[in-house]
Amino acid sequence: MNRSATVQDYLKAIFAIGRDDAAAGTNAIAARLAVSAGSVTGMLKRLSGEGLVDYEPYRGVRLTGEGRAEAVRLVRRHRLIELFLVRVLGLPWDRVHEEAERLEHAATDELVDRMEELLGHPTVDPHGAPIPEVGRPFMEPAWPRLSEAPAGVRLVLRQVSDEDPEVLRYLERLGLMPGKELRVLGRAPMRGPLRVEVDGAVEHIGVEMANELRVEAGGAVTPERMRRAGRSGREEKAHA
Amino acid sequence: MNRSATVQDYLKAIFAIGRDDAAAGTNAIAARLAVSAGSVTGMLKRLSGEGLVDYEPYRGVRLTGEGRAEAVRLVRRHRLIELFLVRVLGLPWDRVHEEAERLEHAATDELVDRMEELLGHPTVDPHGAPIPEVGRPFMEPAWPRLSEAPAGVRLVLRQVSDEDPEVLRYLERLGLMPGKELRVLGRAPMRGPLRVEVDGAVEHIGVEMANELRVEAGGAVTPERMRRAGRSGREEKAHA
DNA sequence: CGGTTGTTTTAGGGTAACCTAAAAACAGAT
DNA sequence: ATCTGTTTTTAGGTTACCCTAAAACAACCG
Numbered sequence: 301m302n303r304s305a306t307v308q309d310y311l312k313a314i315f316a317i318g319r320d321d322a323a324a325g326t327n328a329i330a331a332r333l334a335v336s337a338g339s340v341t342g343m344l345k346r347l348s349g350e351g352l353v354d355y356e357p358y359r360g361v362r363l364t365g366e367g368r369a370e371a372v373r374l375v376r377r378h379r380l381i382e383l384f385l386v387r388v389l390g391l392p393w394d395r396v397h398e399e400a401e402r403l404e405h406a407a408t409d410e411l412v413d414r415m416e417e418l419l420g421h422p423t424v425d426p427h428g429a430p431i432p433e434v435g436r437p438f439m440e441p442a443w444p445r446l447s448e449a450p451a452g453v454r455l456v457l458r459q460v461s462d463e464d465p466e467v468l469r470y471l472e473r474l475g476l477m478p479g480k481e482l483r484v485l486g487r488a489p490m491r492g493p494l495r496v497e498v499d500g501a502v503e504h505i506g507v508e509m510a511n512e513l514r515v516e517a518g519g520a521v522t523p524e525r526m527r528r529a530g531r532s533g534r535e536e537k538a539h540a
Numbered sequence: 541m542n543r544s545a546t547v548q549d550y551l552k553a554i555f556a557i558g559r560d561d562a563a564a565g566t567n568a569i570a571a572r573l574a575v576s577a578g579s580v581t582g583m584l585k586r587l588s589g590e591g592l593v594d595y596e597p598y599r600g601v602r603l604t605g606e607g608r609a610e611a612v613r614l615v616r617r618h619r620l621i622e623l624f625l626v627r628v629l630g631l632p633w634d635r636v637h638e639e640a641e642r643l644e645h646a647a648t649d650e651l652v653d654r655m656e657e658l659l660g661h662p663t664v665d666p667h668g669a670p671i672p673e674v675g676r677p678f679m680e681p682a683w684p685r686l687s688e689a690p691a692g693v694r695l696v697l698r699q700v701s702d703e704d705p706e707v708l709r710y711l712e713r714l715g716l717m718p719g720k721e722l723r724v725l726g727r728a729p730m731r732g733p734l735r736v737e738v739d740g741a742v743e744h745i746g747v748e749m750a751n752e753l754r755v756e757a758g759g760a761v762t763p764e765r766m767r768r769a770g771r772s773g774r775e776e777k778a779h780a
Numbered sequence: 781c782g783g784t785t786g787t788t789t790t791a792g793g794g795t796a797a798c799c800t801a802a803a804a805a806c807a808g809a810t
Numbered sequence: 811a812t813c814t815g816t817t818t819t820t821a822g823g824t825t826a827c828c829c830t831a832a833a834a835c836a837a838c839c840g
Contacts (some may be wrong), residue, residue, distance in 0.1 A: 306797065326818055339798060341819055358805060388628065389654045400650060406646040408639060414629045465820060546827065566788060579828060581789055598788060598836065 428478030668718030
C-alpha cells in the first residue's frame, strides 16, 4: 500500500511527538507540520480509517502497531539518507535534514538499502540519532539533556537536534559534534547560560540550546558502546 | 520560480518530442505522459501564460528560449542522476530511469552539482545520452539508427533508449552497451530481423529494436571522439 | 469544394491536499 | 458547579492536478 508523502509526514510527526508514551495532540501535530489544526483533524480521521492510528476525538492519537512500523521505516530512510548525503556527497551537516526530507519520499526501498550497504550498516546518523535496523525492534534513546547534567562530571555529547541549520552551524563552529567530550563547569542563575568545557576551552551555552544537546555521563567513546546504549532505551533522569 | 513536478514533466516531454524542429502536438504529449488530451490542452494554456511555450491552438506547441533552457536543465539533472545511480550505488541500468524520474523532482541543484563533481564531469549517461553542461549550448546528437545503417561497415553503438527495462535487460544479455562494436551482416526481407555481428557472434535483432539503437559508422571508441560527436548535431542520414 | 475522419477544445466533474471562521467540547479555577 | 479560556471539530472554500464525453475544428481525398 503506497502512502502519500503527506501521510508519511503525519506518521513521522505523530511518532516524534508521542515518542515515549503519550498520545499526540492535534495542535502539536499542526505546529510541527506547519498546518492548521482543522487540516490535522481531517487527516487523523483518515489515518484512523486506514488503521494506522487509534484516534479518540479531543484526546489525541496514538500509532497502532502497523502505524508505528511504518513510522520507524520512514525514520530509517530519513537517517540513512542524511548520512549518505554527508559521507558520500559531502553535503554540510546543517543542510542534509531538509534535503533528506524531500528525497525520502522519492527514493525506493532498494535505493535506501544500497545506501545502507555502501555505508557499511551504520548505527547513527550525522546528528547522533540511531538508525533503525530492518526487522529489529526500535526505540529512541533517552540520553539526558546537557541542561540537566550534573556539573564537574565528564560527559560525551551523543545527539543534537537536526532541524535548525543555524544551530548546527553554530555547534560545528564550537566543535560540538556527537562523540565530543565535555564537562559542565557551572550554571548562571535565573536559567542563564551554562559554562561548558570543550577541548580545553570554555564555552557559554544558553539553556534553550543545552536542552537540545543530549549527553552520556562519563562514557568512553567507542562505537560499540554507542550502539548498545542507543538501543537500550533507558529512563531519562528528571533532574532539577 | 519553482515549477511543479507536473510542469517539469510537460517541459521534458515537449523538448523530447520537438527535438529537431517540429512543434509538439497535444496528442503526442498526452501519450508520452499517459494523460488525456483534454488535460494537456489545459496545461499548455498555463505554460503559454507563463511564457514557457508558444502555443497555437490546433497547431501544437514549441518551447520558448526560457522553456528550452529549463528543459535542458531538467535533462541534465535526469541524466546525471541516472549515471550516479549506476556508478555510485550500483543499481542495474534497466531500473535507473524510473528511479531518476522521481529523484529529479526532489534533489536540489546543489546535490546534482555534487554528483557531477563526484562523477568527474561525465559527458554521457548509462544509455549513451549526452549530459548537458551548465552554461553551454546543447543539442541532442542525431546518430543514425542501426536499422538504417549500411551492411558490412564497422559500427559503434552510441546510444540506446532508456525507458523500457525489458529492452535494456535484453540488450545487456547481448552485451549491447554503448561503445560496443558491431556490424550489420544482412537484413531479412519484409522488414524482418537484422543479422548483426557482436563480439564475433551473430545476433538477430528486430527492426523495432534496431530503430532504437543509435550507431556511429566506423569510428574508434575514444571518449574524446564521443564527446565531440555528441555535441556536433550533425544531420541524420535518411537511408533506404 | 464539401464530406469524412481524426485531432483538439470545451464543459462539467472528481480527488487530495490546504485554508478560515464559527461552533462545540473540555479542563482548570473560582 | 459553573464560568472561562483553550483546544478541537465542523462547515464551507480554494487550488492544482486529473478525468470523460461531446462539440468544434482541420485536413485530406475524391
